[in-house]
Amino acid sequence: MTEHFPFGLLFETEALELITQVRRAKPGALIVSSVRDVIESERGSSRDVHICTLLDQYFDLVMVHGDERVVALRASFPLIDQIAVPLVYTGYVVAPPVPARPHDGPPLLVGAIGGGRVGQELLSALAAAHHKLVPYWPHEMLLFRGAFDQNTGFSFAEGDMLRVHTFDRVEYRKVLTEAAGVICLGGYNSVLESLSMSLPTLVYKRTFLGGNREQALRVELFAASGLVRSFEEVDLVADRLAPVLHEHFSTGHVTTTGIDFHGADNACHILLTACVSRQPSK
Numbered sequence: 001m002t003e004h005f006p007f008g009l010l011f012e013t014e015a016l017e018l019i020t021q022v023r024r025a026k027p028g029a030l031i032v033s034s035v036r037d038v039i040e041s042e043r044g045s046s047r048d049v050h051i052c053t054l055l056d057q058y059f060d061l062v063m064v065h066g067d068e069r070v071v072a073l074r075a076s077f078p079l080i081d082q083i084a085v086p087l088v089y090t091g092y093v094v095a096p097p098v099p100a101r102p103h104d105g106p107p108l109l110v111g112a113i114g115g116g117r118v119g120q121e122l123l124s125a126l127a128a129a130h131h132k133l134v135p136y137w138p139h140e141m142l143l144f145r146g147a148f149d150q151n152t153g154f155s156f157a158e159g160d161m162l163r164v165h166t167f168d169r170v171e172y173r174k175v176l177t178e179a180a181g182v183i184c185l186g187g188y189n190s191v192l193e194s195l196s197m198s199l200p201t202l203v204y205k206r207t208f209l210g211g212n213r214e215q216a217l218r219v220e221l222f223a224a225s226g227l228v229r230s231f232e233e234v235d236l237v238a239d240r241l242a243p244v245l246h247e248h249f250s251t252g253h254v255t256t257t258g259i260d261f262h263g264a265d266n267a268c269h270i271l272l273t274a275c276v277s278r279q280p281s282k
Contacts, residue, residue, distance in 0.1 A: 001032040006054040007039045007077070009047070019058050030274055031059045034267075036188050037066025037092070038218045041077045052082040061274055062087040063267060065188075067260045071221045090267040091260030094189075094196045098177045105140055106161070107180035109249060112144040112172065112190060119146070119185050122204045123164075125236035126183060126245075130162055133242040137250060139180070144172060181249040186215030186230075191222065196261045200254045201228045202244070204236075227254065 005015050022029050033055060041048055055062060064073050068089045074080040080087070111126040113119035123143050130141040140161045147167045165171065176182070176193070181200040184190040194201040205219045222228045229248050235241050260266070 001034050003034050004036070004039075005033065006051050006058075007033070007035050009051070012054075016054070016058060028278055030061065030271070030278055032061045032063055032271070032274075033059050034063050034065065035073075037064065037071045037073070038076045038188075038214055038221065039073075040212065040214050040217070041079075043078055048077065048079045049082070052079055052084075056084045059085050061085060061270075063270060064089045065091075065093045065263050065267070067091055070225055070227070070259055071218070075221055076217050088270055089260075090270060091263040092192045092196070093263035093267070094192045094261050095173070097197045097261070098173055100197070101177045103178035103180070106138040107249065108140045108142060108175075108178055109181050109183065109245065110142050110144070110172075110175055110179045111183040112167065113146045113185055114167075114187050114190050115146045115148050117146065117148050118208070119204070119206060121233075121236060122183070122185065122206070125238070125241055127162060127164075128238040129241035129245055131160060132238040133246055134161055137246050139249075142175060183245070186219040188218070191218065191228065192261070195227060195254070195256050195259070198254055198256050200249055202248050203228045203230045205230045205232050207233065227256065227259075 002015060002019075006012065019031055022031070062083065062085060064087065066073070066089055073087070073089075109130075111123060113122055123145065126141065126143060130139075133139070138161070141163070143162070143164045144167045145164060173193075176197055176199065179199055181202065182190075182194040183202045183204070184194065185206055186203050191201060191203060203219045203222070205216050208215070219228065219230045223230050229244075231241070231244055235244060
């Protein structure tokens with residue numbers, strides 16, 4: 001199984017050589033391309049044609065870790081009909097949601113930037129918006145610095161119902177059980193973990209260096225489905241962001257009924273079924 005390849009062509013030579021050696025050693029091996037819900041496509045370019053050719057030549061199956069009813073792969077890869085090998089959606093791969101718990105106090109908003117290599121400007125903007133908003137709409141805010149955000153120079157004055165923690169996954173998931181809403185970047189894990197717990201989610205559509213639009217595409221597609229609301233860099237000032245926070249979270253509800261969040265279990269079933277079907281009959 002490959003992760004993202006050949007939709008991303010990094011280490012193409014090495015990956016193809018490995019697949020070729022596997023085929024020689026075990027001709028009946030199942031070769032699977034595993035890809036997230038949104039990819040960066042050049043929208044019908046020769047590169048996309050090449051990706052389709054590699055899939056048909058080297059792979060037996062494509063597993064898309066998403067729900068076609070929410071975001072279809074063709075939305076970010078329009079040449080999907082040129083892929084001849086079977087393509088299946090597994091549903092979203094997220095940890096099983098933890099049951100919600102009542103929060104002792106005013107509504108709790110959680111801001112996070114995942115790993116934290118980028119996005120510190122979001123935390124700074126949330127802190128400023130919180131201080132502006134809290135006198136008019138009492139709420140608590142807990143900001144999670146990224147796991148890799150140790151020496152960026154960003155600092156936050158705690159107090160006035162604002163707390164700042166370094167990201168810890170166990171603590172983060174525990175906090176989500178009491179949260180009234182989440183503000184995050186548009187990464188797969190950040191968005192899906194929040195939605196899997198039916199939390200109102202506000203997503204910062206950040207511009208990334210190098211023109212990488214995976215997160216922007218995901219945010220646009222999820223927003224079009226009504227699952228999240230987004231804001232952009234121009235909104236990272238307290239006077240603009242505070243009203244957005246109040247409007248989105250004071251009513252507090254999101255409907256995720258019908259979305260498949262069982263991607264891990266479904267993927268296991270798909271792989272086992274495919275492997276059994278390739279075994280020679282006795």
